[in-house]
Amino acid sequence: MSTVWITLGVAGGIIVVVVFGRFVWSLRPQPEMSGLPTTPLEKLGWVGVAVTAVVGVALAILVVVAGVTGFHEEATARGIFWLLMMGGIGVWSVAWYVIKKRTGGTVVDERDRAILARSLSVESVVVLLSLVAWTVTLTEVFWDEGAIPLGYLQLLFWSTFIGGAFGRSLGIILGYRREITVDA
Amino acid sequence: MPKATITNSIRRLRFDHDEMTQQELADRVGCTRQTIIVLEKERYVPSLSLAFQVARVFNQTIEDVFAWAEDE
Numbered sequence: 001m002s003t004v005w006i007t008l009g010v011a012g013g014i015i016v017v018v019v020f021g022r023f024v025w026s027l028r029p030q031p032e033m034s035g036l037p038t039t040p041l042e043k044l045g046w047v048g049v050a051v052t053a054v055v056g057v058a059l060a061i062l063v064v065v066a067g068v069t070g071f072h073e074e075a076t077a078r079g080i081f082w083l084l085m086m087g088g089i090g091v092w093s094v095a096w097y098v099i100k101k102r103t104g105g106t107v108v109d110e111r112d113r114a115i116l117a118r119s120l121s122v123e124s125v126v127v128l129l130s131l132v133a134w135t136v137t138l139t140e141v142f143w144d145e146g147a148i149p150l151g152y153l154q155l156l157f158w159s160t161f162i163g164g165a166f167g168r169s170l171g172i173i174l175g176y177r178r179e180i181t182v183d184a
Numbered sequence: 185m186p187k188a189t190i191t192n193s194i195r196r197l198r199f200d201h202d203e204m205t206q207q208e209l210a211d212r213v214g215c216t217r218q219t220i221i222v223l224e225k226e227r228y229v230p231s232l233s234l235a236f237q238v239a240r241v242f243n244q245t246i247e248d249v250f251a252w253a254e255d256e
Contacts, residue, residue: 032227039216105207109215110231111222176218181229 023125029177040103041112042176045119047095048169055088056162063155072151085158114180119171126167130160192250195224197242213237 059081066077100107108116134156142148198204206220213234222228223238230238239249 032225033222036218036221039218105211106214106216109219110234111219111228112216179222179227 020125023121027122027174027178029174030179033177033179036176039112039176040099040107041116041172043099044092044096045169045172045176047092047099048165049173051088051092051095052162052166052169055084056159056166058084059158059162068151068155069149072149072154081158111180115172115175118175118180119168122171122174123164123167126170127160127164130163131156134160189226189253190229190250191226191253192223192238194220194238194249197244197249201242209238209241212241 062077062080062084063071066074071077071081138148138152138156194209198206198209206224207217210217210220214237215234219228219230219234223230235246235250239246242249
């Protein structure tokens with residue numbers, strides 16, 4: 001490998017670390033924003049983190065036990081997978097319904113909407129990192145074969161989907177710990 | 185360009201209006217109690233629409249409730 005490529009690689013790596021570091025730093029909680037009552041959307045954020053974490057870990061265990069091919073092809077593993085996904089979405093939906101029902105007044109206001117919009121940046125970064133990790137790993141593992149088993153594509157999509165939902169929920173929780181301004 | 189903050193007298197106005205609670209004000213302007221709390225702490229600058237609604241609850245003009253304070 002030539003010196004030029006190594007230099008470019010190192011420079012690119014430094015830029016990525018700096019940009020990512022700045023992004024993570026921008027999410028740090030502000031002490032003066034702590035101790036506030038929890039809003040309905042914030043509660044939903046906690047539910048989202050819990051549900052996606054449980055579903056994500058369960059999916060990882062299922063893939064380890066059944067294997068990537070088995071996860072994609074075996075009827076039992078597929079059934080468990082869909083049960084997990086539907087269960088996760090079901091729990092999240094019921095939780096949101098209960099939270100809304102228990103909230104007497106406004107459920108989501110302009111500040112909540114601004115925080116929800118800003119949480120997209122966390123989701124985008126998680127999705128991007130997931131895609132980079134999958135692309136690099138799959139390329140390295142299946143370089144010689146020149147083809148990737150279909151089960152991996154399913155896994156790629158669902159893990160990114162769950163990761164994105166986790167990132168969005170985390171972004172909501174972090175959003176309430178930072179000041180935000182609405183320009184409207 | 186000097187940094188500016190928007191101050192407000194919501195807390196005083198609430199107490200002047202029969203000690204209106206934060207929840208009561210939140211319900212009347214259609215926002216959450218947390219938003220009223222961060223507004224009073226001056227950690228949140230509301231939209232023009234919400235600012236007008238808050239002023240209307242207290243029968244004040246928007247300038248009587250919110251002020252533009254330019255830092256030195």
